[in-house]
Every structure is written in C-alpha cells, then in structure tokens.
Amino acid sequence: MDLNNKTGAEDSGQLKEAVDFVDSSVVREAPRIALTFDDGPNAQCTGRLLDGLKKRGVKATFFLIGMNAKDNPDLVKRIYEEGHLIGNHTYHHVDITKKSDEEARKEIEDTDKVISSVTGEHVEYMRPPFGVWQKNLELEMDVMPVMWSVDPLDWTTENTDEIVNKVVTETEENDIILLHDCYESSVDAALRIVDILQKKGFEFVTADKLIME
Ligand SMILES: [Zn+2]
Numbered sequence: 001m002d003l004n005n006k007t008g009a010e011d012s013g014q015l016k017e018a019v020d021f022v023d024s025s026v027v028r029e030a031p032r033i034a035l036t037f038d039d040g041p042n043a044q045c046t047g048r049l050l051d052g053l054k055k056r057g058v059k060a061t062f063f064l065i066g067m068n069a070k071d072n073p074d075l076v077k078r079i080y081e082e083g084h085l086i087g088n089h090t091y092h093h094v095d096i097t098k099k100s101d102e103e104a105r106k107e108i109e110d111t112d113k114v115i116s117s118v119t120g121e122h123v124e125y126m127r128p129p130f131g132v133w134q135k136n137l138e139l140e141m142d143v144m145p146v147m148w149s150v151d152p153l154d155w156t157t158e159n160t161d162e163i164v165n166k167v168v169t170e171t172e173e174n175d176i177i178l179l180h181d182c183y184e185s186s187v188d189a190a191l192r193i194v195d196i197l198q199k200k201g202f203e204f205v206t207a208d209k210l211i212m213e
Contacts, residue, residue, distance in 0.1 A: 031173035041075035066091030066111030085206035088126035163189035
C-alpha cells in the first residue's frame, strides 16, 4: 500500500512538471526581431514608411544622419512621438575610424544636439556608418553601437522582391535587420517584410530591446 502511494506521488509529481512545461511554452512571448532604418530622415520616403508602420502597429529603430535630421525636424518629431527608437548615424555619414578623435566626437555630438533639440533626450544608441567603430568613443560619448545581423543590401537594388525574399528567408529570432528609409523600393520592401513576418508570428521591437534584455 505504502509503496503504491509513494509511486503514485512520484507520478503526479512528474505529471505536474509536464504540465508546467506545457504552460510555460504556451505563455512564451513571440520571437522578437528589429527593423532598423539608416540614413534618414528622408523627405520623400520616411513619412510613407511611418504611415505603414503605424498601420501595422510596428515599432522600429531609425539611425538618423545629423544633417538630414536638421533639414527634417518634423519627421524627427514624428518618429519620436510615434514610439520608434532614434539613434545616431553621425552628422555627415562619415567613417569614424578615418577621422581624428576630435572630429569623430563632433560628428556624434552635433547629431545628438539636433535630435535632442526635438526629443529632449540624449541619443543613447548609434550605428556607425559602414559598420566601423572605435571602441574608445563608446565610453567617452556615452553611446552604444548597434550593428545588424540581416543585410539585404537594399541600397544596391530597386528590386523589391529581391529585398523582401532575402530578409524573410534569413530572419530568425533576435535578428536585427538593416534597411534604408531613403529609397522607395526599401520602404515598399519593409512593409511587405512586416506583413510576411508578422504572419509567421514574429514581433517587431525597437533594437534596444534585443540588446538590453
Ligand atoms: Zn548609413
């Protein structure tokens, strides 16, 4: 009798573990990915992209070129107010490693000033143009570089299908996708990518969420 009871208890313990496992897999969040857009804001393209992202409930990350931000403060304001993350992409789209420390600092600082004059916040993240970065600037400038893991080279083609196919076949959980919001074809591709990957169950989040959590 005792032996039977003991066995019974063990069985129910195992069953409970199995139930817990099933429960946790049910409540697990959707796989998260991030869309990032470099080189804007662009007077022709960024507004349409923002409209499309809003309609789809998607938050993205925009790495702005300082001089473009200065020319398009209304778009900077929209990006910020619509809940996207804004990052720094230098003032003149320069290769930081080819500049003196002083020039590099100025490129980042001047961009930060333009953006923060609109948002009221220090820009915490940056994407170094060409993906090249000087580690020492990270501490000095209080910015964190954000690279990418999926790059369809959207700036080399106007073929939207090609951009869409490359991204939707390559993208996996936690990927950071690189696009540019200064080409109509890239905006078209981005919105199609969102539609396809949302259907596949992915959740689009700002890039900081994938880096910090
Ligand atoms: Zn760029």
